[in-house]
Amino acid sequence: MPLVQAFVFAAIGGVFGVGVTVAGRVLTGREAWSLEPVVTVGYIFALLGWLLGIGVWDQWAREWLGLPVEHRQHRGWARYFAFTTDHKVVGVQYLVTFVALFLLAGLLAMLIRIELMAPGMTFMGLGTYNQVMSLHGIVMVAVAVATIIGGLGNYTVPLLIGAEDVAFPRLNALSYWLVPPVAILLIGTFFTGGLDTGWTAYPPLSDVNAAGQVLFNLAVITFGLSSILGGLNFLVTIATLRAPGMGWGRLPIFVWSIFAASLISLTATQFLAAGLMMILFDRLLGMAFFRASAGGDPLLYQHVFWFYSHPAVYIMILPGFGLALEVLSHFSRKPLFGYRLVPGGFIAIVVLSFVVWAHHLFTSGMSDALHGPFMVTTELISIPTGLVFLSALGTLWLGRLWLTTPMLFGLAFVFNFLIGGLTGIYLADVPTDIHLQDTHFVVAHFHYTIVGGEIFALFAGIYYWFPKMTGRMFSERWGKVHFWWMFLAYHTTFIPMFWAGIHGMNRRVGDYPAELGDVNLFISVAAFVMGGSFVVFTANVVWSWVRGPRAVANPWRAHTLEWQVASPPPIENFPATPVVVGSPYAYGVPGAVHAVLTTAPAHTPAASGGAQAEPAGPALAADSA
Amino acid sequence: MKELQSRLRLGWFVFVALVVLTVAEYYVVTTSPPGAITIAMLLVFQFADAGLIIWYFMHVSQLWRAHDAPQQRTT
Amino acid sequence: MPGWTHKTDETVQHMSDFVLPLPKHETAVAVHGAAVHEHAPASSLSRNRVGLWWFILSECFLFLAFISARYYLLGLERPAELNQALGLGLSLLLLVSSLTAYRAELGAQHGDRRRLLRNTATTILLGLVFLMGVGYEWSEALVHFPPSEAFGTVFFSLTGLHAFHVLSGVVLLALVYWNARRGRYDSGSIWGVEASVKYWHFVDVAWVFIYPTLYLVR
DSSP states (O other), rough: HHHHHHHHHHHHHHHHHHHHHHHHHHTTSSSSSOHHHHHHHHHHHHHHHIIIIIIIIIIIIHHHOOOOOOOOOGGGGGGGGSSSOOOOHHHHHHHHHHHHHHHHHHHHHHHHHHTTTTTSSOOOOOOHHHHHHHHHHHHHHHHHHIIIIIIIIHHHHHHHHTTOOOHHHHHHHHHHTEEEEEHHHHHGGGGGOOSTTTTTTTTTTHHOOTTHHHHHHHHHHHHHHHHOOOOOOOOHHHHHOOOTTOOOSSOHHHHHHHHHHHHHHHHTTHHEEEHHHHHHHHHHHHOOOGGGTTTTTHHHHHHHHHHHHHHHHHHHHHHHHHHHHHHHHHHHHHHOTTTHHHHHHHHHHHHHHTGGGGOOOOOOOOOOOGGGHHHHHHTHHHHHHHHHHHHHHHHTOOOOOOOOOEEEEEEEEHHHHHHHHHHHHHSSSSSHHHTTTTTTHHHHHHHHHHHIIHHHHHHHHHHHHHHHHHSOOOOOHHHHHHHHHHHHHHHHHHEEEHHHTTTTOBOOOSSOOGGGGHHHHHHHHHHHHHHHHHHHHHHHHHHHHHHHBBBBOOOOOOOOOGGGGGOOOOSSSSOOOOOESSOOOOOOOOOOOEEOOOOOTTTTOOOOHHHHHOOSSSSSEOOOO | HHHHHHHHHHHHHOOOHHHHHHHHHHHHHHOSSSSHHHHHHHHHHHHHHHHIIIISOOOGGGGTTTTOOSSSOOO | OTTTOOOOOHHHHHHHHHOOOOOHHHHHHHTTOOOOOOOOOOOHHHHHHHHHHHHHHHHHHHHHHHHHHHHHHHHTOOOOOOOOHHHHHHHHHHHHHHHHHHHHHHHHHHTOOHHHHHHHHHHHHHHHHHHHHHHHHHHHHHHHHHSSSSSHHHHHHHHHHHHHHHHHEEEEEHHHHHHHHTTTTTTSOOOOHHHHHHHHHHHHHHHHHHHHIIIOOO
16 A cells, blocks of 8 residues: 555655744744745655655665665556556556646636636636636646656657666656645645746745745646656666667657657756745745845746746657657658658757747846847747658658548647747747737647647547557547547637737736627637547547457557557567667568567566467568568 | 776875865956956866866766776776 | 447558658668667666766756856855855865765775775765855854845855755765665675765865855956
8 A cells, every 4th residue: 555655654754844844943933833934844854755655665765775675566456556667557657647637727728718708707706717827827837748758758668669668667656756746736725825826936926925836836846856857767768778779860759859858858947946946945035036125136037937948848849749750650651751850850959949048038128139139049949840840741741641540630730830830930029029928829829839739749649559558449430539629629719819819818817808708708619619529538548448449469550669569568568679670660661670579488478458469479560561 | 906096096186186276266266357357267267177076086988988898896 | 340440451551562762761771681780778887877967967957047046136246255265165175075985986996895984984074064164154144145135045045055965965975884884885786885976076066166156256
């Protein structure tokens, strides 16, 4: 019962932390109880207790003291609720958690749209609206950062590179188990005065508002730690655990995209943590980072924050690029066009993403001299992004498109992201941005890139790897219903937002001028229809996971390594280390082989379900010409 | 043992260099007039200090010599 | 079963038979049984090293954020009340501790337990003296530039952040000492020593940049 143990340890830690703080305050002659410092120190110790209890003590920390560690591996259902080191289990943990959070935060979006159906405050008060809007924002940002990398990345990257697991399996489990405390803290904001600064937490408001802000900051710092450790693990895994023959020039493009995104999450995330820590220092220790009256400057926060948060949109979208290209190549039955250029594009995006942050500050009052340079660097990013687009279109060109559900989502990615990218130009250009800043035009733009881009790619990936992860086939018919429903409702929802934004519809505010009532009613109805599409998705996935027909090892006849083992793969992934001899995308090339797998004699099929294994003997990842 | 002696000696050399650099840094910055040249010298001192520690004490070159490096333990 | 329609393998096979004119390098990659570009997955030691270095790089960005805050809020301005002698002394102290940490690692590598123990203990001691120095410095700083004004804010947050790292380094070295006393580095992996010592050097490198940022720049 690791979960019970974790809660008990967390409670002990929390009580200890609270006790230490209260005792310290009394000893230094202050009032015994003050919510914010008590909560902060209590949480830090509760978090330590939680981690030790869930398995860090049993499986890891004992080693540091020279004690024997337990290598207890749970079986069956229990392993999903324990400190499990198998990357496939961690991937499923991430994926299920964050898809659930995605649906919950989607419900919050529905609440927002109910309020915005008519001008005036009709459904909830302005304060409640701020809380709902802030929580929708931060949860969706967490979903966008962690679902593809933590979920699909964890599950597939070791398989795609022919490894047995990630480089640091225990660190991987730790990154996942840092997430539940984040969720608990975010729920806790409701009971400590709420959270009303949006996901960006700008001071001066965040320096002075209710104690919910402290919980939010602690939650996001914890989540950042999880994201940093996760990124570190991917970087080391990809750099050191590739199968023999899997050179950098043969990596599947999804792996490349995860590598690039991990570079950002490893480094830039520290700036988010730093910014939020500065707010905590201001509030708890009376420091003056953002208090202009004492020599601080609130604009400093915006610089620090966006130094993380602009690169962070590439943490979100780069794996989306990788996933879309991966799916497009497999389902066009063609080699990926410009394979050698795309990783260069990814790395160029990573580098450029660090020098564009101030385009979020064009109307903030920062020095005018910074406008020009940041406009130019921002627009430079369209060059490597264009390279990725070229690769997508070149792959589709003259391909034999196999229009399965994942392929439809992959194609929609290309279409949606084009709109998202083009509307971004108006926000990068100073003259137009000064008009559009903080309107629904911005809302529509980033929903086009993140929902239309990343979330559509995420669904492509979920459908693409669903047979591999569950050993079951999903319903292709209902998958297509989900796709068309979501695709059409999505555009009906977000296209009018551009119009509303140009006509002065502010973002983040629960009320608006009466003349924008009609367009908002239209958007709301469309949004509800879009929300309905996820019922189809959830029903299809849950039903198929339980009752769907068994999946064969390689239903898509793809070349990459994960499809050459049973569905779901056995715990050790490959019976023997595969040897990579060629490109992963050599579709239509007679006799082309990606990898050679040998079946070890002692190998028994997967323990995790009676999946159909690949027939015995050497399995060649090839088109039999 | 000969190797151990030479590496112990190397440690002392690096240490002395670090101390000299740090004291020189202090001296130069506090005596020279404020301005771009002082800042530039300060940067040179900082990166020289950091570089010595990273190269000789943290053995950064292990990263790209990882494959042909000898065993961790040398006895 | 209606609803579960999937293309049969024959259909897919037919699709993939569509051979496209490929650029030369694409076909060249796909040579059957060509000489494998050999590289074996790395050993666990070099995996750990790579991981530690990535971690150190990540930490650099945390310090970088606070260092940039100093320049953003104050430019090159610094108060005259800074205790310059103490600042220089603390820097030299950390340099000495880096030397002893280096010698501790050498001891572990050469199976010399006494050298390892002696130098680890010295390093821990120097770390504790450093922390006491920071404490003394804080008591002075509280008078001249309290944390409620701009220079105090950057001074206390930067030194505090660094002191926290020193403290965690001391804890790591204490673990090393505990394990070394029990002879756990006499045979087998000494990764624990190597990692703690590298972390300690990193804390020193961080100070190499923090010291001029707070005391010298003008």
